[in-house]
Amino acid sequence: MTEKKMDWDARYLTGDTPWEKGASAPALTHLVREGVFPVKGTILVPGCGTGHDVAYLANAGFETHGLDVSQIAIDRAQKTNAVERASYLHGDLFDLELNIKSTYDAIWEHTCYCAIHPSHRSDYIDSVSRLLRPEGIFVGLFFTNTQMPIGEGPPYETSRGDVIEMFSPNFTLIMEQKPQAYYPGREGREWLMIWRRKA
Numbered sequence: 001m002t003e004k005k006m007d008w009d010a011r012y013l014t015g016d017t018p019w020e021k022g023a024s025a026p027a028l029t030h031l032v033r034e035g036v037f038p039v040k041g042t043i044l045v046p047g048c049g050t051g052h053d054v055a056y057l058a059n060a061g062f063e064t065h066g067l068d069v070s071q072i073a074i075d076r077a078q079k080t081n082a083v084e085r086a087s088y089l090h091g092d093l094f095d096l097e098l099n100i101k102s103t104y105d106a107i108w109e110h111t112c113y114c115a116i117h118p119s120h121r122s123d124y125i126d127s128v129s130r131l132l133r134p135e136g137i138f139v140g141l142f143f144t145n146t147q148m149p150i151g152e153g154p155p156y157e158t159s160r161g162d163v164i165e166m167f168s169p170n171f172t173l174i175m176e177q178k179p180q181a182y183y184p185g186r187e188g189r190e191w192l193m194i195w196r197r198k199a
Helices: 008-014 026-033 052-059 071-080 118-131 160-167
Strands: 042-046 063-068 086-090 104-110 132-143 171-177 190-197
Touching (some): 052 086, 052 104, 063 071, 118 132
Parallel strands (some): 104 132
């Protein structure tokens, strides 16, 4: 399985952004209503893109930080989704010198994990573990049926079993289910999991 180096800025410039739906993930409404995220908690959204999920969480009352490797995505987020309690940072999630708060109460994952080549998924686990406080909550909406050939992407295919294998050493699974809501065309293609970082 070979890794293709992705130029995310170029994709935003050309409009090759099928993940860009113009609105926050429908599952977020249900999750916020159910009180999944810690009250008064600080949330990190890795791979935030143009910031729709960040803005939704911030408008729900959470201090929310969006992170993306694409400067163009961050510029657009700061322009179109600049709301109170939302902030955006251009940077690489894997950068150990990344100048962001390292004790988040929660992380919201949606479309970042699937964009990472499988050979780097352990690096993703290390990074989110480092940025999340002990016993913090990781809420992930995983793209388990990308309709892409195995090994090709992004988005790269994963499965419930793969996610459990990757996360279990550092996290405890506290809930999993089909998402209560989804973008049109995503029916049966995503799996929601909530994990607690081990102390």
